[in-house]
Amino acid sequence: MSEAGGAPRLADLDAALAGQAPLPRDNGELVFEEPWQGRALGMGVVVLERTGATWAEFRRHLVDAIRRRPHDPGESAATAYYAAWLDAVEALLAEKGLVARSGAAGAETP
């Protein structure tokens, strides 16, 4: 648990992402349909901690990624959201010069 000691509370994430990019919830509870979605969320939180990036910065990338992501009617809302979340993590790291953008974060991907 100690490694999560400095992590923001879920309520802080909600406050930071409210409005344009709220975490997917159902009946008040977070929705993770598959394990990778939870891991995506965890990665984002850890990356922000380690890089000192702000939630405002991340939110900008996330909103941008959601907007750019082609709508796939066969995809659930949580899948679309956390796929955009991965895009946003990559975009943030690219902006910080820490990791080169993979092709997947770009406009394409089938």
Next chain:
Amino acid sequence: MSDDPDHGHHHPRPDSEVALRARALEALLVSKGLVSTDAVDAIIELYERDVGPKNGARVVARAWTDPAYRERLLADGTKAIAELGFGGAEADDLVAVANTATVHNVVVCTLCSCYPWAVLGLPPVWYKSLPYRARMVAEPRAVLRELGLELPDEVEVRVWDSSAEVRYLVVPMRPAGTDGLSEDALAALVTRDCMIGTGVPPTPGPAT
């Protein structure tokens, strides 16, 4: 359950492209020293309590208060949880197993981490750990004791091995002294561990 380690456990749905991408990104971040798998686990562990197994608790509380619902739940778990608005891709085949005075049920996934997401949210980190997965089948009583659950010898322990096809939900016994409680108050007694079978609901003290 069967001792055969290869009982059709392979995932019929291969990992999606986006799941593979998430794994690749995590591996990259780990290699760059930007995250550790433990740190990501810790975040999930922190938030999983917020995710909460509240859906499952509502299902159990309904089963405790409505015998007809209990019957439907044990007959067809998937259909019964859908009545309460729960379900989804990974709840295709949910089987509810009820504890009794003589039988205690516990759920494991020996080969991976199949889990009834729709009703229990995110699985606890230990559920995916190798020791839990391996030992719960071999020596369930010992593992349960280590987790703080001492079962009388006369209680039979049934271990249910989840798979991609079938997920299990344990319906614990309703604790004594809860006759006057509302469904909401009952649901509050039902913890995640009760529904995995590694715990039992607390009996409310006389003070409450």
